[in-house]
Amino acid sequence: MARIVVITSGKGGVGKTTTSAAMATGLALEGHKTAVIDFDVGLRNLDLIMGCERRVVYDFVNVINGDASLRQALIKDKRTENLFILPASQTRDKDALTEEGVGQVLDELSQEFDYILCDSPAGIERGALMAAYFADEAVVVTNPEVSSVRDSDRMLGILASKTRKAEQGEGPLPSRLLLTRYAPERVDKGEMLSVEDVVEILSIEMLGVVPESQSVLNASNAGMPVILDKESDAGQAYSDAVARFLGEERPHRFLTAQKKGILGRLFKG
């Protein structure tokens, strides 16, 4: 049986899809057979970040409606073994995601895969609820600013009450936090919430802190999950997060501002 993980946030633009792509790739690199599903029906993005947009034939909604089989719709990643992508439909809306249909697709995937990552759309409407409903655990992606933290808090409340686990009385969904776009220099200047502030407000375990980094944008533009950029700080931070996700203990890195030398200042490195 696969473990179903929802990557969610409430707020848009905080890095859910980047995180889904990075974590799915990281899990596959560790030898776990992993599927990542784009729940953002109507606004397809995951295939772009994963660099497989030119190979999309069928999508998630086609499978739900029975127009295509899972085997036909799943796209095998070219770079990473064990990794498959189920893209979102761009021509439908989120009403196409029925509880029954989503449940069936996840059941079928569960037979074959170790991990299923559900890349949630922003908001707290149907698409986000469906992405979270069948999950065994959640990774909540948050930026260190007040509105993102508040939306994540709202989402955590929903995860605690509106998932299948909660409805079956198994308590709130186990959830961990991934803080992205973290800029220690700005925290030092008081322009951004610190890791401690966010953890205190959300009272939730920290899975990882990903620094604000040009490498994330470069990777997205290149259609390559940033975790594959092993030189970059963001890539390393995602590798750490995946290791922690799999139970390894690793210290958090990239939490303090790097002192720049005179050359660094000159070249704005």
Add this chain to the structure above:
Amino acid sequence: MNAHSSPIQPIEFKGRMILVSILRLHDADPQRLHDAMDARLREAPDLMRDMPLLVDVEPLAGTLPETLIQVVQEIRQHGFKLIGLHSGTVAQTIAEGTGLPVIVLGGKTGAEVPLRHATPRESGTVETPAPPQEQATTLQFLHTPSLVVNQPVRSGQQVYARGGDLIVLGTVSAGAELLADGHIHVYGTLRGKALAGVRGLVGARIFCRRLDAELISIAGHYRIAEDILDAERGENRLVTLAGETINISEI
């Protein structure tokens, strides 16, 4: 057997104060009223359904009495508990038709307010489990169980402890709302709203490990974040009501 020694009287009159809300009508259009009431009920169904209400029809002077009677009927059908009409010239004309008493409020000329007991009912919302109803065999030992919440109360969640106290072990986030007929205890940081004594218990208090609230209220009197001084925020706070003033002190 001496008849005078019997401790139980068949009936007994007791004076009590109740908190009453006034529902003022500005529009007699059935559809618009219907929509507005639905919207309010959705916000806090438990609270609204049990709230004793006076209807104020004075802004609708000029509307036909028959129409007004229908409007009042409509409000009742929505599940609002009407206990009377707010006194006024329009109210007098429809008192008989609606079967509601006209009630004069304010000053020391407060008229008699009919006593009522809200009967606990099965709760409709997910986040507000009603305390389990126990069969009380003897009234003497009647105890309303407190509602204990072990998890953090998150933004957008509402918890209502009907008929008793509310105890929250975790943090209450900004955008969350706590309601209790009795006291409220928060053993984390209180950043959201806390309303104690929502059905009029003026002796209700709010206790919290750390106060940084958006709103605190006791028996309908309230202070919003803007009115809570920085010095009043902080660790181990107690919120009480004295007369009409909400006081915050250190425990």
